[in-house]
Amino acid sequence: MKPDQLERFKGITVAMYSCYDEQGKVSAGAARKLARYYATAGVSGLYVGGSSGEGMLQSLEERKAILAAVVSEVGRELTVIAHIGAPSTRDSVELAQHAELVGAHAVSAVPAIYYRLSPESVEAHWQAIIDSTSLPFIIYHIPQTTGFQLSKSLLTKMATQDKVIGVKISVESTFELQQFKAAGGDDFLVLNGPDEQYLAGRSIGADGGIGGTYGVMPELFMKIERCYQAGDMVEARKWQFIVNDVITELLSFPSLYGACKAILKLRGIDSGNPRMPLLPVAETDWERLQCLNERIKTYVAQVNEL
Numbered sequence: 506m507k508p509d510q511l512e513r514f515k516g517i518t519v520a521m522y523s524c525y526d527e528q529g530k531v532s533a534g535a536a537r538k539l540a541r542y543y544a545t546a547g548v549s550g551l552y553v554g555g556s557s558g559e560g561m562l563q564s565l566e567e568r569k570a571i572l573a574a575v576v577s578e579v580g581r582e583l584t585v586i587a588h589i590g591a592p593s594t595r596d597s598v599e600l601a602q603h604a605e606l607v608g609a610h611a612v613s614a615v616p617a618i619y620y621r622l623s624p625e626s627v628e629a630h631w632q633a634i635i636d637s638t639s640l641p642f643i644i645y646h647i648p649q650t651t652g653f654q655l656s657k658s659l660l661t662k663m664a665t666q667d668k669v670i671g672v673k674i675s676v677e678s679t680f681e682l683q684q685f686k687a688a689g690g691d692d693f694l695v696l697n698g699p700d701e702q703y704l705a706g707r708s709i710g711a712d713g714g715i716g717g718t719y720g721v722m723p724e725l726f727m728k729i730e731r732c733y734q735a736g737d738m739v740e741a742r743k744w745q746f747i748v749n750d751v752i753t754e755l756l757s758f759p760s761l762y763g764a765c766k767a768i769l770k771l772r773g774i775d776s777g778n779p780r781m782p783l784l785p786v787a788e789t790d791w792e793r794l795q796c797l798n799e800r801i802k803t804y805v806a807q808v809n810e811l
């Protein structure tokens with residue numbers, strides 16, 4: 506892909522949360538509202554149906570409905586990346602073809618989950634997805650949940666294809682991130698996964714980031730990015746540390762996504778509870794959550810003032 510076409514995948518891409526109604530059914534209306542909230546905040550893109558989006562906990566029809574709603578709401582303003590990874594290649598291909606049909610800008614997939622797969626299997630799985638559409642493809646490397654260790658040699662091989670434009674790497678080793686960037690080359694995107702290390706990832710070669718906690722504080726991640734681009738590392742670090750305090754608190758709830766979705770609910774963006782086995786916020790935790798939301802709001806106000 507030409508370098509100027511890669512630009513739209515850089516910057517702050519919010520890994521969107523799941524969107525359900527009160528009965529726990531997928532809600533296109535809630536998806537539109539949440540997507541609009543992020544477009545208004547001014548992020549670069551949305552990553553739909555990934556870990557944060559609970560794609561793995563939904564049926565194919567539900568995943569399609571959410572993606573279609575998001576693309577029709579914000580697809581002309583934001584870059585929409587569809588995570589179409591599923592346990593089977595067949596389902597992943599079906600979702601990828603649907604993503605192309607509704608107008609997503611790229612597809613992305615983890616290795617097929619549950620089975621311990623050989624590199625040959627994962628390669629064939631990804632290849633079938635890549636060949637099934639004309640969309641760009643972004644590898645999703647998250648070994649702590651998939652169990653699959655992506656080698657530099659498989660990454661390098663995949664990256665030679667024009668359609669394979671990048672990798673989202675959720676490994677906490679920034680060294681591995683740097684090695685992937687070196688292997689992929691200048692025109693291959695490396696997108697930072699661990700939100701706690703956004704600045705570290707950027708500093709060592711990431712072109713941008715896709716994250717699950719961006720969704721409750723996109724303004725703060727955009728601030729870090731602006732500081733980084735301006736070369737103000739002291740200020741960038743200050744905001745990364747603030748963000749990390751918030752993330753530490755978010756991770757102290759029984760489910761990160763339950764906490765994030767509850768924070769948005771406090772702001773009037775109701776996307777329902779996460780789906781079991783992910784837990785909602787317990788009654789007894791709401792006060793703590795409210796305090797956290799207030800803290801985030803104070804930080805956002807500070808960023809907006811500057």
Ligand SMILES: CC(=O)N[C@H](C=O)[C@@H](O)[C@H](O)[C@H](O)CO
Nearest residue numbers: 556675698699700701716717718
């Ligand atoms: C393991 C995992 O889910 N990583 C996410 C994405 O890569 C991150 O966005 C984390 O949710 C975030 O960094 C909080 O630890």
Ligand SMILES: CC(=O)C(=O)O
Nearest residue numbers: 520555556557715717
């Ligand atoms: C966390 C993340 O990037 C995802 O939802 O896949």
